[in-house]
Amino acid sequence: MSLMYNLESTWLSLKHHAFRSLLAMLGVVLGVAAVVGMLAVSEGAKRESINRIQQQGVDNIILHSEKPRINESGGEAIFFYGISKNDIAHFNSVFENVKTVVPIVEIRHKSIYVNGRPSDVILAGTTPEFLTVSRSQNADPRGRWLVDTDCILSEMVCSVGVDAARQLFGLEDPLGKTVSVGGTTFKVVGLLKNPLRSKLAGKNDINNMVFVDYETLLSIFNRDFMAVEANYVYVQVENLDYLKNTAGRIRTYLSEVHELPDYTISVPYELLLAEQATQRVFTIVMGSIAAISLLVGGIGIMNIMLANIYERTKEIGTLRALGAPKQTILVQFLFEAVTLTALGGLIGVGIGFLIAVLIKHAAAMPTIVTPGSVIVALTVSILTGIIFGTHPAWKAASLSPIEALRR
Amino acid sequence: MSLIQLQGISRVYGSGKTAVHALRSADLRIEKGTFVAIYGASGSGKSTMLNMLGLLDEPTAGSYWLEGRNVANLSDKERSYIRCRKVGIIFQSFNLFPHFSILENVCMPMRFAGLERKEMLARAAELLDRLGLGSRLKHSPSQLSGGQCQRVAIARALANNPAVILGDEPTGNLDEKTGDEMIGIFHELVAEGRTVVMVTHNAEYEKEVQRVIELHDGTVVRQ
Known part of the structure; x- marks a missing residue:
C-alpha cells in the first residue's frame, strides 16, 4: 500500500478528531518535553562542572599548604607549615609517572606598587613549567615568559597576567615597566594569558597575578616574611592511567613526613570521575522518569487508537470488502499511531527547547539541548507508537470482514 | 464453464447444540452475463450466500469455483487479491468513506490493486462521468443524495473491472423511483456482459431479473 494513502488517511483521521488526537498526544508531548528540558539542564550543569575541573588540568594533582589550627598543634604556635622544598625534591626524584612538579608561592601581605600606587594584585613565584601546566600562554609576542636562566641569574623580571596588566598599567604598554613589592622592583618582560580563565588552585585568577621566578622570590622574601615554601604545588603526571596510584603514593608520603595535617590534596581527575558517576545516576533517574511518562503517553495513544x-x-x-488485505489495515492503523507519537515527540521537543531557554534566562542556569537528546526523544516516541499501536492495529486487522460490516 | 459454481457449500456458525446452519449444502451455477436476484425472507441465508460469493466469508464445507478456480479456503491475502480484482460489492447503506471525495472513494479499490495514481484518477473520473456524476468529482458523499451515493458505490464496484457485481439490498435505502434507476444501471452492466447478483427481499424485482434464486432456511428452494 502506498505511503501516500497512509499519509492521507492518517491526516483525515487526525483532522476529523483534532482535539481528541491532541489530548491523546499530550502524554507523549509532556513526557518528551520534560525529558528534553531536564536533559538540557543536566547537560548544562555537567559541562559547567567539567569545565571547572578541566581548568585545573585533569592530569594534575594539586597540593595546598594549609595552616593547621592551634588545637591540632597542641597549643604550640606555628610559624612554618605546608609543602616544603624537600617534598618537592622528593616528588621530582623518587616518584615515577611524574612529569613536572611546579611550586607556587604567593606574597600575601605585601601590595604591589606601580608608580607609587598600591594594588591588590597578588605576586607569586613559580617555575617556567607553570606555563604549560596551567594551560596558559605568552600573550604578547614581543615579550616572554619566565625561563630557567632567570633562576640561575636571579633576574629581577616578571610576567604580568593580562587582567593584572590592565589594572596596574591601564592602557599603557606594560612591557619594560617596573612593579615594586616591599622595596624590590621587578621589570615586566612579558604578558601572561590564561584562555580558560582558570583560578590558581581554584582561588586566585591567574590572569590577575604577577609571576616572578620561584627561587628568586624565595631568596628575596626569605623566611622572615614567609611561613610557607609553596602555597600550591602542581604535580603533573605522565600517564593518566596511573594518576590515582601516583596520588595515593603522594598521600602516603606526605602523611609519613608531615606530623600535622598542614596540607590538602585535590585531584581534578578524581573529581571529574565522581562528577561523571553522579551524572550517570542522574541519567538513570531521568531515564526512569522518561520511561514512566512515555508509558503513560503510550497508554493514552493505545486508548485513542482502540476508540x-x-x-x-x-x-x-x-475496506476489506473492497479488497484490502489484513496487512493494509494493520499498516494503516500502526502508521496512524506512530504519526501521533512522532508528532507528539516533535511538539515535545519544541516545548522542551522552550523550557531550556526559559530556565537559561529565568534561573540563569546554563542549559544545552544536545542533538543526542533530541534524537533519543524522537526515537523513543516513535518506538512508543510502534509498541502501543501494534495491539490496536492488530485488532483492527483481525476483524472479520462480515463482523465489521454488520456494524 | 460457468462463471460461478458452488458445490455443496455450507456455512455453520458456532458448534454443538447452538450451531446455526446459515447455508445447507447449496449447489449453484451462475453463467456469465446474467442478472440474478437472490430472494428470501430474513434469516434465509441470502446474506451469507452473498458473503460467500464475495469471498468475505469462508464456507464450512464445499467448494466455490470462480472462473474455473477453487477459491474456497484460500489465505486472507489471496482472497483479498481476488475480492479486489474479480468482485465488486455494493451495500445497502452505500458504505462510502465520508472524509474522502467521491473521486477518492472510487479510487480506493484501485489503490489496493496497486494502480498508478494518474491512471487511477483518470479511470475513476471516467466511471463517475458515465454514471452522471462527472461534474461533482470533488464533492464529499454527504453533499450527495442517496441515489447519487449509490451511483458512486456502483462506480467504485466497477473500478477494477470485476467479473461479478454483488449487491446487498442495493435499493433497500432508496425510494422506488431511484431504486428503479439502479436496476436500470444493472441492466446496462449486464448488457455489457457483466454478471450482477443482487440480494433482495422485494418480490417486485422478480420480473426485472433474468433469474431468481430463492433461499429458505439455508437451502436453495428455487433456481
Missing part, C-alpha cells in the same frame, strides 16, 4: 477502531469498524469492513 478510533471501534468507531471505524464499518469503514474497516468496507
Whole structure:
C-alpha cells in the first residue's frame, strides 16, 4: 500500500478528531518535553562542572599548604607549615609517572606598587613549567615568559597576567615597566594569558597575578616574611592511567613526613570521575522518569487508537470488502499511531527547547539541548507508537470482514 | 464453464447444540452475463450466500469455483487479491468513506490493486462521468443524495473491472423511483456482459431479473 494513502488517511483521521488526537498526544508531548528540558539542564550543569575541573588540568594533582589550627598543634604556635622544598625534591626524584612538579608561592601581605600606587594584585613565584601546566600562554609576542636562566641569574623580571596588566598599567604598554613589592622592583618582560580563565588552585585568577621566578622570590622574601615554601604545588603526571596510584603514593608520603595535617590534596581527575558517576545516576533517574511518562503517553495513544477502531469498524469492513488485505489495515492503523507519537515527540521537543531557554534566562542556569537528546526523544516516541499501536492495529486487522460490516 | 459454481457449500456458525446452519449444502451455477436476484425472507441465508460469493466469508464445507478456480479456503491475502480484482460489492447503506471525495472513494479499490495514481484518477473520473456524476468529482458523499451515493458505490464496484457485481439490498435505502434507476444501471452492466447478483427481499424485482434464486432456511428452494 502506498505511503501516500497512509499519509492521507492518517491526516483525515487526525483532522476529523483534532482535539481528541491532541489530548491523546499530550502524554507523549509532556513526557518528551520534560525529558528534553531536564536533559538540557543536566547537560548544562555537567559541562559547567567539567569545565571547572578541566581548568585545573585533569592530569594534575594539586597540593595546598594549609595552616593547621592551634588545637591540632597542641597549643604550640606555628610559624612554618605546608609543602616544603624537600617534598618537592622528593616528588621530582623518587616518584615515577611524574612529569613536572611546579611550586607556587604567593606574597600575601605585601601590595604591589606601580608608580607609587598600591594594588591588590597578588605576586607569586613559580617555575617556567607553570606555563604549560596551567594551560596558559605568552600573550604578547614581543615579550616572554619566565625561563630557567632567570633562576640561575636571579633576574629581577616578571610576567604580568593580562587582567593584572590592565589594572596596574591601564592602557599603557606594560612591557619594560617596573612593579615594586616591599622595596624590590621587578621589570615586566612579558604578558601572561590564561584562555580558560582558570583560578590558581581554584582561588586566585591567574590572569590577575604577577609571576616572578620561584627561587628568586624565595631568596628575596626569605623566611622572615614567609611561613610557607609553596602555597600550591602542581604535580603533573605522565600517564593518566596511573594518576590515582601516583596520588595515593603522594598521600602516603606526605602523611609519613608531615606530623600535622598542614596540607590538602585535590585531584581534578578524581573529581571529574565522581562528577561523571553522579551524572550517570542522574541519567538513570531521568531515564526512569522518561520511561514512566512515555508509558503513560503510550497508554493514552493505545486508548485513542482502540476508540478510533471501534468507531471505524464499518469503514474497516468496507475496506476489506473492497479488497484490502489484513496487512493494509494493520499498516494503516500502526502508521496512524506512530504519526501521533512522532508528532507528539516533535511538539515535545519544541516545548522542551522552550523550557531550556526559559530556565537559561529565568534561573540563569546554563542549559544545552544536545542533538543526542533530541534524537533519543524522537526515537523513543516513535518506538512508543510502534509498541502501543501494534495491539490496536492488530485488532483492527483481525476483524472479520462480515463482523465489521454488520456494524 | 460457468462463471460461478458452488458445490455443496455450507456455512455453520458456532458448534454443538447452538450451531446455526446459515447455508445447507447449496449447489449453484451462475453463467456469465446474467442478472440474478437472490430472494428470501430474513434469516434465509441470502446474506451469507452473498458473503460467500464475495469471498468475505469462508464456507464450512464445499467448494466455490470462480472462473474455473477453487477459491474456497484460500489465505486472507489471496482472497483479498481476488475480492479486489474479480468482485465488486455494493451495500445497502452505500458504505462510502465520508472524509474522502467521491473521486477518492472510487479510487480506493484501485489503490489496493496497486494502480498508478494518474491512471487511477483518470479511470475513476471516467466511471463517475458515465454514471452522471462527472461534474461533482470533488464533492464529499454527504453533499450527495442517496441515489447519487449509490451511483458512486456502483462506480467504485466497477473500478477494477470485476467479473461479478454483488449487491446487498442495493435499493433497500432508496425510494422506488431511484431504486428503479439502479436496476436500470444493472441492466446496462449486464448488457455489457457483466454478471450482477443482487440480494433482495422485494418480490417486485422478480420480473426485472433474468433469474431468481430463492433461499429458505439455508437451502436453495428455487433456481
